[in-house]
Amino acid sequence: MKALLLAVLLILPFVPHGLAKTRPLPDVPPSALTITQVLDLARKDLGNKADAVILVGVDWCKTSQFQPRYTTGGEFYELHQNPDEYCWFVTYLDKKADPALPADQQKKVREMTVLRIKNNGTVHRLGMVRT
Amino acid sequence: MKSPLLTLVLVLQLLGHGMAATALLPDVPPPALSVEQVLAIAQKELGRNPNEVILVGIDWCPAAKFRPRYTTGGSYRDLESNSPEYCWFVTYLDRKTDPTLPADRQKFREITLIRIQNDGTARILPFERD
Numbered sequence: 001m002k003a004l005l006l007a008v009l010l011i012l013p014f015v016p017h018g019l020a021k022t023r024p025l026p027d028v029p030p031s032a033l034t035i036t037q038v039l040d041l042a043r044k045d046l047g048n049k050a051d052a053v054i055l056v057g058v059d060w061c062k063t064s065q066f067q068p069r070y071t072t073g074g075e076f077y078e079l080h081q082n083p084d085e086y087c088w089f090v091t092y093l094d095k096k097a098d099p100a101l102p103a104d105q106q107k108k109v110r111e112m113t114v115l116r117i118k119n120n121g122t123v124h125r126l127g128m129v130r131t
Numbered sequence: 132m133k134s135p136l137l138t139l140v141l142v143l144q145l146l147g148h149g150m151a152a153t154a155l156l157p158d159v160p161p162p163a164l165s166v167e168q169v170l171a172i173a174q175k176e177l178g179r180n181p182n183e184v185i186l187v188g189i190d191w192c193p194a195a196k197f198r199p200r201y202t203t204g205g206s207y208r209d210l211e212s213n214s215p216e217y218c219w220f221v222t223y224l225d226r227k228t229d230p231t232l233p234a235d236r237q238k239f240r241e242i243t244l245i246r247i248q249n250d251g252t253a254r255i256l257p258f259e260r261d
Binding site for chain 2: 069070
């Protein structure tokens with residue numbers, strides 16, 4: 001009986017670890033595009049602006065679960081369309097000057113651009129709704 | 132009277148848009164490494180065949196603010212340091228099989244997270260189970 005209790009006590013600490021280890025991730029489908037192809041498509045879409053922006057994120061995730069890591073307020077309304085579709089999201093910050101602000105604040109003004117790139121290579125700039 | 136009112140409404144709407152457009156983002160410093168350099172460093176650090184993994188994220192943000200988009204539970208203790216340092220974070224999902232699971236549950240994937248500092252130093256972040 002004692003041996004059985006000892007065995008249970010020894011095994012128990014490993015059980016939660018075992019369960020945690022096997023917690024499954026969502027079944028993320030591999031992308032048809034390589035990261036190099038994604039970056040090429042994004043640069044092509046940005047055109048001349050490509051050198052004037054800071055790339056801050058490239059993410060492969062379900063459309064409904066994408067949230068940019070930075071925000072200027074508002075939300076991207078297209079994220080409600082085809083919510084289960086996995087896409088690439090490429091996020092850029094832009095040092096676009098704002099004539100309404102004084103010169104000493106100009107360097108802090110940035111606009112954010114999010115491109116959604118579908119698995120078939122279609123590139124779409126997400127529209128933002130100000131809230 | 133109608134005309135000034137209409138003008139006022141139009142102007143107010145435009146002002147609203149203008150103000151929203153100037154909402155300030157944090158003063159994000161530009162990274163010293165290009166995303167291509169980051170990828171090359173990450174793949175070297177990963178030391179795996181790229182076909183065995185799925186790249187799901189490359190992010191440039193403060194270490195203290197980064198949270199992986201996917202989780203298996205647990206946490207990355209190096210992210211708890213509240214460091215304001217901007218780093219690249221490269222996230223891979225791994226099709227590593229788990230011998231304790233039956234064949235029909237082998238969808239289990241592991242996350243590998245690599246932090247790359249601005250000087251090119253790369254490190255796979257240690258993961259702690261809850």
